[in-house]
Amino acid sequence: xxxxxxxxxxxxxTRTRGAPLSLGDRLFAGSxxxxxxxxxxxxxxxxxxxxxxxxxxxxxxxxxxxxGEGLVLYIWPLLLGTLLxxxxxxxxAAPLAVAIALFVTHYAPRRLAAPLxxxxxxxxxxxxxxxxxWGFSVLxxxxxxxxxxxxxxLGWIPFFAGPASSTGRTMLTAAIVLAVMILPIITAVIRxxxxxxxxxxEEASWALGATRWEMIRLSVLPFGRSSMxxxxxxxxxxxxxxxxxxxxVLSVSADAxxxxxxxxxxxxxxxxxxxxxFPESSGVAVNVLIxxxxxxxxxxxxxxxxxxxxxxxxxxxxxAN
Amino acid sequence: xxxxxxxxxxxxxYDKFLAVQGVSMTIEPRSVTALIGxxxxxxxxxxxxxxxxxxxxxxxRVEGKVMMDEEDLYGPNVDPxxxxxxxxMVFQRPNPFPTMSVYDNVAAGLKLNNKRMKRxxxxxxxxxxxxxxxxxxxxxxxxxxxxxxxxxxxxxxLCIARAIAVQxxxxxxxxxxxxxxxxxxxxxxxxxxxxxxxxxxxxxxHNMQQAQRISDTTGFFNLKAIGEPGALVEIDATTKIFxxxxxxxxxxxxxxxxx
Numbered sequence: 001x002x003x004x005x006x007x008x009x010x011x012x013x014t015r016t017r018g019a020p021l022s023l024g025d026r027l028f029a030g031s032x033x034x035x036x037x038x039x040x041x042x043x044x045x046x047x048x049x050x051x052x053x054x055x056x057x058x059x060x061x062x063x064x065x066x067x068g069e070g071l072v073l074y075i076w077p078l079l080l081g082t083l084l085x086x087x088x089x090x091x092x093a094a095p096l097a098v099a100i101a102l103f104v105t106h107y108a109p110r111r112l113a114a115p116l117x118x119x120x121x122x123x124x125x126x127x128x129x130x131x132x133x134w135g136f137s138v139l140x141x142x143x144x145x146x147x148x149x150x151x152x153x154l155g156w157i158p159f160f161a162g163p164a165s166s167t168g169r170t171m172l173t174a175a176i177v178l179a180v181m182i183l184p185i186i187t188a189v190i191r192x193x194x195x196x197x198x199x200x201x202e203e204a205s206w207a208l209g210a211t212r213w214e215m216i217r218l219s220v221l222p223f224g225r226s227s228m229x230x231x232x233x234x235x236x237x238x239x240x241x242x243x244x245x246x247x248x249v250l251s252v253s254a255d256a257x258x259x260x261x262x263x264x265x266x267x268x269x270x271x272x273x274x275x276x277x278f279p280e281s282s283g284v285a286v287n288v289l290i291x292x293x294x295x296x297x298x299x300x301x302x303x304x305x306x307x308x309x310x311x312x313x314x315x316x317x318x319x320a321n
Numbered sequence: 322x323x324x325x326x327x328x329x330x331x332x333x334x335y336d337k338f339l340a341v342q343g344v345s346m347t348i349e350p351r352s353v354t355a356l357i358g359x360x361x362x363x364x365x366x367x368x369x370x371x372x373x374x375x376x377x378x379x380x381x382r383v384e385g386k387v388m389m390d391e392e393d394l395y396g397p398n399v400d401p402x403x404x405x406x407x408x409x410m411v412f413q414r415p416n417p418f419p420t421m422s423v424y425d426n427v428a429a430g431l432k433l434n435n436k437r438m439k440r441x442x443x444x445x446x447x448x449x450x451x452x453x454x455x456x457x458x459x460x461x462x463x464x465x466x467x468x469x470x471x472x473x474x475x476x477x478x479l480c481i482a483r484a485i486a487v488q489x490x491x492x493x494x495x496x497x498x499x500x501x502x503x504x505x506x507x508x509x510x511x512x513x514x515x516x517x518x519x520x521x522x523x524x525x526x527h528n529m530q531q532a533q534r535i536s537d538t539t540g541f542f543n544l545k546a547i548g549e550p551g552a553l554v555e556i557d558a559t560t561k562i563f564x565x566x567x568x569x570x571x572x573x574x575x576x577x578x579x580x
Contacts, residue, residue: 110379200416204480206374208430208487209406218429222420 047297054291056284064284066277067255075292077257081267082296084259085171085246086239089178094232096179097186101224104187105194106216117191123184132245135177140168140249147172147262158259165264169251172261174269177245182235189231193224226311233307237300246272270296323350323521324390324407324490326371331385333366335378340366342550344385346540348491353513353522355532355559358542358574363551364525367542368493371523372408373401389490406434409484410493414500415476417468417483424464426479427451430487446486454482455512474505481512485520492516494524498531510535529575533563541571 021029062070104116144166151162197220205215221228246269254265268276270292278289326348333341341363348354356364369375370383373394387394394404417426427447431438438446447464451457456478460471468479477497484492494513498506513522513535526532532539540556555568566572 200414203412204416204418206377207372207405207410208433209402210433211402214433218418
């Protein structure tokens with residue numbers, strides 16, 4: 001479809017043609033519309049619940065908020081902690097996911113490709129608490145000595161300022177666990193897109209004398225672009241909202257956010273903070289936690305809208321016309 | 322530019338299945354050679370062996386010899402990627418890169434061949450290729466618009482421009498007009514006739530009028546029998562094939578009595 005043209009909604013198009021709708025058509029149109037409306041209702045319901053429950057915290061005075069410095073200063077470090085761990089996880093997982101998807105779809109011999117695909121799908125189904133336990137008991141101890149090395153040799157980079165944690169339950173470990181956790185889902189989405197690269201486009205590259213990698217760059221990656229973004233955003237959404245894995249892995253001991261990834265003083269993420277604090281909270285403290293949840297909700301929404309905007313910006317070039 | 326192809330005793334396999342058997346032909350430079358024949362007789366398969374695209378299908382292989390002037394295309398030290406840079410191909414359905422602009426589509430092959438080409442040289446080559454493809458006047462004001470926004474006929478000429486931008490020795494066309502309307506088809510046919518001044522052109526077509534209009538030589542492919550591999554029945558000057566063919570099967574086919 002060309003830019004600037006809009007398609008009228010189905011019902012309108014049929015009406016102008018003057019054909020009466022059959023019962024089946026009406027049923028289908030009705031149920032599809034119903035499903036669409038239901039999504040909006042659920043979303044509105046969640047938003048309404050969050051706003052209503054967060055309201056007492058929004059209007060409470062500063063000293064009623066845990067920490068005694070007001071709501072904004074309570075949530076701000078948590079938000080930064082959430083964004084840092086999730087972004088870091090995405091930066092680690094996304095390139096790897098693209099590489100794995102490419103290997104599975106275009107490099108692996110057929111006999112290997114199919115089982116690999118299943119294994120990836122299987123990994124996506126592992127509950128996050130399992131990843132959390134693995135991060136806590138296996139990965140964290142392993143990171144202690146590399147962290148020490150990083151603090152010693154790359155300490156001038158704020159991320160590795162140190163002193164290195166002696167337990168390994170650091171922001172870095174949490175980010176790695178998150179990365180491992182979101183890797184399968186991103187890979188699965190991207191692999192699916194790469195598999196569907198039209199043969200016609202691949203042949204266009206081959207015929208020009210492209211090597212395999214050049215063919216991938218000319219045909220496969222551009223075709224999979226929106227799925228790479230979409231899959232990454234799906235992963236980022238999961239990383240932003242991940243609760244148990246972070247709550248188990250991260251040793252929370254600070255109220256102030258820092259970019260230091262390997263020290264033992266970390267702020268929690270919003271979701272992990274809610275999980276850790278909720279059982280022992282009452283009164284306004286509960287409302288404060290829900291307010292932080294509202295912030296997370298809004299951030300996730302913005303991230304997804306941003307991704308959608310990026311995809312749409314080059315819609316004309318997507319090949320969908 | 323414009324090299325001679327010499328095919329001798331070429332057997333084409335998909336795994337163990339022999340698809341085309343014993344093709345021998347000489348394709349003259351600066352001429353149009355049309356390949357006709359019923360569906361499934363191996364014309365396209367044969368065409369794809371000339372730029373080694375056939376072997377992209379898993380387990381596909383050939384036996385025999387394809388010489389391009391003095392070079393054996395299936396020689397032990399020949400890189401198929403390099404073969405494809407010298408033998409261009411245009412497909413049945415126009416396939417410009419959808420994410421690229423008109424300009425980038427034409428430049429795509431150039432960029433593969435020559436990573437450090439000056440922008441001005443590139444501009445010149447893109448313009449020259451688009452002019453040769455009779456497309457320049459139609460797209461010169463929208464070089465930065467997506468190639469997939471052009472009409473079908475324009476897209477196909479864009480693909481031809483992309484193929485000739487790298488100045489191949491041979492240009493293969495696999496039913497390049499079968500997805501186009503008669504006016505676009507006419508434009509492409511005129512273009513093919515112009516291009517044969519510089520290139521060796523091999524075209525697969527189902528349209529016998531088209532073969533008569535544009536080709537100098539015509540080869541007729543047919544299945545030997547049901548379940549048997551396809552084979553080249555005869556190849557000769559186009560006028561001879563269509564007026565006085567040497568084989569009765571050819572005569573039946575070109576006169577429309579079967580196929």
